[in-house]
Amino acid sequence: MSFINYSSREINCKIVYYGPGLCGKTTNLQFIYKKTNPEQKGKLISLATESERTLFFDFLPLALGEIRGFKVRFHLYTVPGQVFYAASRKLILKGVDGVIFVADSQIERMEANMESLEDLSINLAEQGYAIEKLSYAVQYNKRDLSRVAPVEEMNKLLNVNGVQWFEGVATTGVGVFETLKGVAKQVLLELKKHY
């Protein structure tokens, strides 16, 4: 649900990072925050526990620039990944324009990835969205670790619809902006279709 304001000539869109606990959603946001010019970003807000696990959400407003005289702003959110925060995760998907599913490439996290993806489909459906119709991309994160699953296998398990996917190392920023750009592009092209 984008917000298009002709008065202030702004387009606001919401992108949510989804994925299992400790897959690197917050790290994606932290890297974007670190690498963006101060005038382009607002505060990075993290509602986290004392042990730095996301409790409710992280939020980062980004003003990327202008398209045809309209300021384009993206509001980036992460969900809490841990299974027992299901109720909070659902709330954050409200009014979403695009979703980035961050998968943990470590072999032993594959089940957690699949569980989270299933949870995403269910929660989206509850809000009246279908994953196939949404602006959506997958990021295979933590590619720098030693025991990771091959991308082909991850695509088979987590990307049956063959959507855009990216390899990432969020801690060093590999693939972070590429993934964001991939989904942002889909969101803006979707707007073009409707308006």
Add this chain to the structure above:
Amino acid sequence: MTGSDLVMYDNEFQKIDGELQRLHQQANANVVFLVDKNGQLIASAGDTHNIDTTSLASLTAGNIAATGGIARLLGEKEFTILFHEGEKDNIHISLIGQRIILVVIFDRRSSLGLVRLRVKKTSEVLGRIFDGITSKTEKEKVEGGKASESPFAEISDEDIDNLFK
């Protein structure tokens, strides 16, 4: 895209802004905000210089969403008013027409009673304005939008690439 996007033109923005200015004055408030339920700031009135309005909008929407979640667990449809009392400042948050959140920040120069009274009146007016906006957006979507004026019809891959340079 599922659900309805919110599209606001200058004419409606002026009306909303006028209502917020009036509420700001009549309620003796420090700041008045209007936020979309998804966390987008729509308009504000009063002294916003020292406030991070974008963050405030997002957190308020999160707050309303969490409270709405609690309401449903208890079998309530929604809690439409939230009030937080601080040492100096207080914040009154109310939901208008299930879609828009009105936030009033005030201190001891005003009172909860006055704020509630004024918010009630403003809510009715704003509710009508937003009903108008929603039906207009829906209508334009059905009719294929105002393609000739739309700034989005022309968006190219290059425009988008430029955003990420």
